[in-house]
Amino acid sequence: MSLLKKTTSVALLALVVAGAQASESVHLDKAPLSFDNASLQSGAKTFINYCLSCHGASSLRYNRLTQIGLTEQQIKDNLMFTADKVGEQMTVAMRRDDAKKWFGAAPPDLSVIARARASGDGSGADWLYTYLRQFYRDDSRPTGWNNAVFPGVGMPHVLYGLQGVQEAHFVEKDDGHGNKTSHLEGFEIVEPGTLTKEEYDTEVANLVSFLTWMGEPARESRQTIGWAVLAVLSVLAALSWMLKKAFWKDVH
Known part of the structure; x- marks a missing residue:
């Protein structure tokens, strides 16, 4: 029992230290959330077209989208690709076995992702908003993509057609103890997407607003x-x- 307690304490300490280091190295931008119907409808469209093929939202049923100003017929005609009835859950189209084989792990359900990503450095919405705007090309990764907020992430940049392809510029700095650490200096778009930077930021803000709303539709x-x-x-x-x-x- 004593060994178990010591092992648990060491593990918890490691997690705390890792979390502290992560919080020091990652700056989260404030998410400009908007919960009006137009923003939520735009976010729902982006979520279903770009995210639902891999990530489910099993806690939400399609008919809940009537709360953001859509009719059931509009939902059936434009947003239902993985279900037959408007009362069904937003389940993922990809099989978990295939996802694990392709990505190394099955993509998580996003029903409460905005709550799950909350931390002392910012809300879960801030994390998502920053994360979705900081993908960059990295040929050393299996997918060809990496992320400044989530280094080594297995998820490819599914929104690159909108944002474009950007490269990250890192500089080495002395941490004050004689160790060289890599710091993100900024990004550069090397292949433009279909949206400008401002348009893409708005698109991501609408998506994050929808993900936040999805976690508590009755809010x-x-x-x-x-x-x-x-x-x-x-x-x-x-x-x-x-x-x-x-x-x-x-x-x-």
Whole structure:
């Protein structure tokens, strides 16, 4: 038991140190989230066309998209490629065995990815927004791609047709202890995509907004109900105070 505790402690310490080092080396950009219907519909379109072939969203059913202003007929005609009925889950088209063979591991379900990626350095939305904009060409990787936020990632850059192909420029710096460390200096687009940088950033922001919404589709109604409950409680508190004042007005 003592050995197990020591081993567990060492493992936890290693994770903490790794996390601290990662947080020092990665800057997360603030995600400009927007939850209006137009942004969420754009994000849903990008997700289904570029992500759903590998990543599922099994906690969300297609008919939930009516909450962002789409009709069931629009969903059937434009967004349903892996299901027959609008009430079905957003399951992945790729088989897990094939995914593991091709990528080394099955791509994760993205139902709550925005929550899962949250950390002390920023929200999960910030992580996703930065991650999806920092892929770069790396011929040493099996897929030909790498990522500054997630070094060694097995996922290829599925949005490169939109963003284009960019190269990363690294510089070596002394860490103050005589060790040379590599620091990202910036990116350069070497093959333009179909979108400008500003257009691509907006496209990614809409996708991240949808991924964030997807993790809690009832968020807006929950907040509305919460404010209504607080308003009712405020009225009841005022009435209780007035009633107490009326009962005790003759007591000296």
